[in-house]
Amino acid sequence: MRRLSLAAGVSLAVFTLAAPLFLERGTLNDVWSLAFAVILASAWNILGGFAGQVSLGYSAFLGIGAYTTVLLSLKGMDPFLSLPIGAVLAAIFSVAIGLPAFRLRGPYFTIATIGVGEAVRVCASSVSFTGGSSGLRMPAGSFDFTRNYEAMAVLAILTVVVAALVKRSAFGQALAAIKQDIDAAEALGVNSTRFKLGAHALSAAIVALAGSLYAINFQYIAPGSVFDFRLSLSIVLMPIVGGVGTIAGPVLGALVFSTLQIKLLSIPALRDSYLFIYGTLLIVVMLFEPKGILGLLRRVFNRRLRRFYADA
Amino acid sequence: MPEPILRVKALKKRFGGLLALSDVSFSVAEGEIYGVIGPNGAGKTTLFSCLVGSLPPTSGSIRFRGREIAGLPNHAVVKRGLVRTHQIVRPFRDMTVEANVSIGAHFGAGKRRGADARGRVAAILERTGLGARAGSLAMALPIGDLKRLEIARALATEPAVLCLDEVMGGLNPSEIVAAMSLIRAIRDSGLTVLMIEHHVHAVAGVTDRMLVLNFGEMIAEGVPRDVLQHPEVVTAYLGDDAGAA
Amino acid sequence: MQDIAGVLVNSVISAALYATMAYGLAVIYGVMRIINLAHAGLMMLGAYATFSLFTRFGLDPFLSLLVVGPLFFLFGVVLYRLVVRRLPRSGATPSMESLLLLFGVWLVLQNFAYFIWTGDTQSILTAYTMKSVAVLGVRVGVPSLFVFAGSVLSLVFLNVVLKTTYLGKAIRAVTQNRDAALLAGVDADSISAVAFGLGTAFAGVAGGMLSTLYAFTPDFGRSFLLKAFCIIVLGGMESVTGVAAGALVLAFLENGLSAWTTLPTSFQDAVSFTLLFVTLVAFPQGLPGLFARLRTAFR
Numbered sequence: 001m002r003r004l005s006l007a008a009g010v011s012l013a014v015f016t017l018a019a020p021l022f023l024e025r026g027t028l029n030d031v032w033s034l035a036f037a038v039i040l041a042s043a044w045n046i047l048g049g050f051a052g053q054v055s056l057g058y059s060a061f062l063g064i065g066a067y068t069t070v071l072l073s074l075k076g077m078d079p080f081l082s083l084p085i086g087a088v089l090a091a092i093f094s095v096a097i098g099l100p101a102f103r104l105r106g107p108y109f110t111i112a113t114i115g116v117g118e119a120v121r122v123c124a125s126s127v128s129f130t131g132g133s134s135g136l137r138m139p140a141g142s143f144d145f146t147r148n149y150e151a152m153a154v155l156a157i158l159t160v161v162v163a164a165l166v167k168r169s170a171f172g173q174a175l176a177a178i179k180q181d182i183d184a185a186e187a188l189g190v191n192s193t194r195f196k197l198g199a200h201a202l203s204a205a206i207v208a209l210a211g212s213l214y215a216i217n218f219q220y221i222a223p224g225s226v227f228d229f230r231l232s233l234s235i236v237l238m239p240i241v242g243g244v245g246t247i248a249g250p251v252l253g254a255l256v257f258s259t260l261q262i263k264l265l266s267i268p269a270l271r272d273s274y275l276f277i278y279g280t281l282l283i284v285v286m287l288f289e290p291k292g293i294l295g296l297l298r299r300v301f302n303r304r305l306r307r308f309y310a311d312a
Numbered sequence: 313m314p315e316p317i318l319r320v321k322a323l324k325k326r327f328g329g330l331l332a333l334s335d336v337s338f339s340v341a342e343g344e345i346y347g348v349i350g351p352n353g354a355g356k357t358t359l360f361s362c363l364v365g366s367l368p369p370t371s372g373s374i375r376f377r378g379r380e381i382a383g384l385p386n387h388a389v390v391k392r393g394l395v396r397t398h399q400i401v402r403p404f405r406d407m408t409v410e411a412n413v414s415i416g417a418h419f420g421a422g423k424r425r426g427a428d429a430r431g432r433v434a435a436i437l438e439r440t441g442l443g444a445r446a447g448s449l450a451m452a453l454p455i456g457d458l459k460r461l462e463i464a465r466a467l468a469t470e471p472a473v474l475c476l477d478e479v480m481g482g483l484n485p486s487e488i489v490a491a492m493s494l495i496r497a498i499r500d501s502g503l504t505v506l507m508i509e510h511h512v513h514a515v516a517g518v519t520d521r522m523l524v525l526n527f528g529e530m531i532a533e534g535v536p537r538d539v540l541q542h543p544e545v546v547t548a549y550l551g552d553d554a555g556a557a
Numbered sequence: 558m559q560d561i562a563g564v565l566v567n568s569v570i571s572a573a574l575y576a577t578m579a580y581g582l583a584v585i586y587g588v589m590r591i592i593n594l595a596h597a598g599l600m601m602l603g604a605y606a607t608f609s610l611f612t613r614f615g616l617d618p619f620l621s622l623l624v625v626g627p628l629f630f631l632f633g634v635v636l637y638r639l640v641v642r643r644l645p646r647s648g649a650t651p652s653m654e655s656l657l658l659l660f661g662v663w664l665v666l667q668n669f670a671y672f673i674w675t676g677d678t679q680s681i682l683t684a685y686t687m688k689s690v691a692v693l694g695v696r697v698g699v700p701s702l703f704v705f706a707g708s709v710l711s712l713v714f715l716n717v718v719l720k721t722t723y724l725g726k727a728i729r730a731v732t733q734n735r736d737a738a739l740l741a742g743v744d745a746d747s748i749s750a751v752a753f754g755l756g757t758a759f760a761g762v763a764g765g766m767l768s769t770l771y772a773f774t775p776d777f778g779r780s781f782l783l784k785a786f787c788i789i790v791l792g793g794m795e796s797v798t799g800v801a802a803g804a805l806v807l808a809f810l811e812n813g814l815s816a817w818t819t820l821p822t823s824f825q826d827a828v829s830f831t832l833l834f835v836t837l838v839a840f841p842q843g844l845p846g847l848f849a850r851l852r853t854a855f856r
Contacts, residue, residue, distance in 0.1 A: 052653065054653055054656070054657070056660075106652075106653060106656075107592045107652075107653065107655075107656040108592075108790070110653075110656055111592065111594075111783070111786050112833060114779070114782075114783060115783050115829075115830040115833060116830075118779065118780065118783065118827075118830065119827050119830050119831075122827055123827075170418045170419075170425060173411065173414065173415060173418065174415070174418070174419060176404070176406075176407065176411075177404055177407075177415050180404040180405065180406060180407070181402050181404060183366065183386075183402070184398070184402040184403075184404065185404075185415065186366065186385070186386040186387050186390075187364065187366065187386055187390065187395070187396060187398070187402075188390060188395070188415050188416045188419060188420060188465055188466070188468075188469055189387050189390035189391050189395075189416065189419035189420040189421070189469050190387055190415065190419045191385075191387045191388075191419075192387070233664075240657065272668075272671055272672070273668060273672075274668075275664045275665070275667050275668035275671070276664070276665055276668035276669070276672075278661075278664055279660075279661040279662065279663070279664030279665035279666075279667075279668065280661065280665060281661070282657055282658065282660060282661030282664065283640065283658055283661035283662065283665070286644070286654050286657050286658040286661065287640070287643050287644070287658065290654055
């Protein structure tokens with residue numbers, strides 16, 4: 001199973017990188033969305049999956065990246081140079097939010113993050129330098145889709161690699177211990193607050209990078225787009241539906257959601273049913289397979305394998 | 313007399329209107345096995361929680377290796393070499409036995425990484441009799457092994473003082489004998505052991521000195537023989553069962 | 558500028574509504590250790606139910622609460638039996654699965670509302686919507702007074718149910734000492750069903766009353782969910798007086814800030830959120846964490 005998913009991952013990575021050579025722009029756009037989704041899902045999973053701290057406020061980090069890039073570009077900076085600045089700002093913000101919020105445990109933390117998301121959205125639409133609710137446009141200039149595409153593809157691959165490295169490291173082990181029993185982890189010397197803040201900052205920075213690229217690609221942002229409820233919703237749902245706390249799960253979830261978005265929701269009759277589809281998916285996963293699609297695949301695969309050996 | 317490794321003075325813990333610990337004072341010398349006994353609700357576990365910092369004490373002083381540790385968070389106390397086990401075992405169920413123990417090796421006082429940590433973990437698993445179980449998930453272990461895992465994880469943090477919270481509860485007589493020899497072996501390897509035990513005779517057989525708590529107050533302290541004959545201990549703790557037990 | 562009497566009167570009026578909102582969340586938490594994220598969706602649905610009864614049958618929104626309450630109670634029981642009960646039993650702390658499951662229910666309810674009532678902003682206009690009377694020298698809208706009366710009546714009703722009926726007593730017993738009550742033979746399943754029904758009924762009634770004060774869309778309810786959560790974090794999840802006190806604190810802060818400062822109204826919703834954070838900073842584990850520690854300390 002592990003070797004299988006590694007092979008699938010590598011081929012997906014090669015395909016994504018090479019796609020501009022043989023795909024037309026329209027399809028390439030879909031792959032761009034997939035890469036974007038993979039980044040969001042895998043980055044969220046570092047805190048939400050590995051450490052079990054489910055946050056519903058990640059659109060804030062996406063917005064910080066997007067707004068930083070647009071505002072600095074309007075000041076004349078090269079958009080791509082603004083990427084690390086947005087990432088650092090998001091990481092700082094994540095620590096500022098995390099210091100009080102991580103005093104809360106489990107669901108209490110989750111509800112506090114709904115508040116963070118709300119507060120950031122309210123602020124972005126009421127403050128003047130963000131252009132209020134009407135948003136901001138990137139300065140007119142040469143927009144190079146291929147450059148943006150390659151950046152998004154590389155970031156997606158890097159995010160998955162970083163997530164895999166984190167999971168295998170001592171840092172990842174500490175996060176796993178925090179997820180399973182935070183008091184027992186503390187009793188063995190794990191400084192849970194520091195590790196949670198670290199995971200939060202890392203994933204926030206990655207999401208902010210994706211937000212910057214999002215702004216460069218669409219050339220226009222507004223609270224209604226970067227803080228779109230649908231977006232913050234899918235950031236959470238993709239890893240959960242795919243398989244929370246794993247490496248392949250969020251990628252799988254991103255694939256499923258991008259396909260849903262492209263195929264299903266382009267049918268006018270279904271466009272207004274996304275909440276129903278997302279909600280039902282969540283209910284079904286929680287009731288029947290909390291380990292997501294990956295958990296389901298593993299179960300089926302293991303059963304097949306067992307039957308194979310039994311027959312042999 | 314050399315400075316004791318752990319000196320607790322006038323330790324107090326209040327929950328709302330309830331005094332869970334009142335003026336508890338005692339010292340533990342390096343290399344001692346020190347017992348804490350008392351009936352249910354006497355404040356034994358609260359005492360351990362205050363020592364390691366998982367509960368902040370209301371007032372009082374805890375000096376460990378000559379430095380004040382009262383009020384420090386749990387993880388900081390562990391890194392200084394004072395660790396506790398839990399009476400109700402708390403393994404990381406989805407992790408292997410080896411991964412469980414390596415958390416202690418990585419983040420305890422030793423802060424070991426890589427091959428160094430792996431070697432240390434393997435040695436501790438051997439010593440606690442879990443070597444054969446290294447690769448199994450913690451959730452698959454029987455209770456006796458879970459108790460040993462609890463001790464193994466604590467040992468992996470490389471403590472100077474190990475606080476054991478009722479490690480013998482629920483064990484059968486032959487397991488108790490094994491646990492007692494493990495505790496002696498741990499002491500003989502250079503550690504100081506504090507142990508809470510409900511099972512009075514098990515403690516009396518292994519400890520050098522002991523402390524009796526009742527309703528959060530110290531009612532006796534000293535060598536087991538004297539403590540167990542202390543009239544207040546006989547009535548308050550052993551009660552009517554004294555003759556039967 | 559408004560004087561202190563105005564702020565006090567308005568605070569007491571909003572506090573009653575807030576308490577009704579928060580009790581719905583607290584009763585479910587108390588019995589099942591579940592944070593009902595669908596609470597927001599249920600309040601939204603309560604608003605639309607009241608709206609439909611008003612536009613279709615001309616039923617006064619406050620009279621319709623007598624229909625909405627029992628209807629939502631049944632809906633809550635059904636929701637519990639069909640969905641919530643299938644969750645693996647959670648222990649002393651709420652599980653992430655239950656939170657996400659009920660988040661899913663919230664999304665489905667939202668979509669249901671879009672489907673039936675579209676995404677247009679709706680509001681209820683009665684003959685008395687714009688009328689106001691003087692209370693202690695303060696002009697108060699008539700709907701606000703009705704909302705106050707409705708909230709007080711619902712809270713009194715809840716108190717009577719909890720104090721006199723067998724199920725009510727069982728709910729209180731489970732809330733105060735879960736393990737002891739279950740050991741004493743209280744049927745956890747039917748108590749949970751009743752608690753979920755009560756919580757849902759309170760969400761529906763609170764939503765119905767909100768619909769007479771605010772315009773609403775299917776997205777309605779999120780900020781009120783945050784307020785309700787803030788109140789139970791402030792006041793403690795289990796104590797009846799705590800919820801009332803938390804509601805008063807929040808209402809007083811909101812009304813005071815809008816009367817004595819020039820903060821834009823869009824920031825008013827941020828008050829509960831800020832309060833939540835201040836509480837969290839002041840109490841290292843948050844109040845629930847504090848209570849949880851007190852409970853576990855003697856295990």
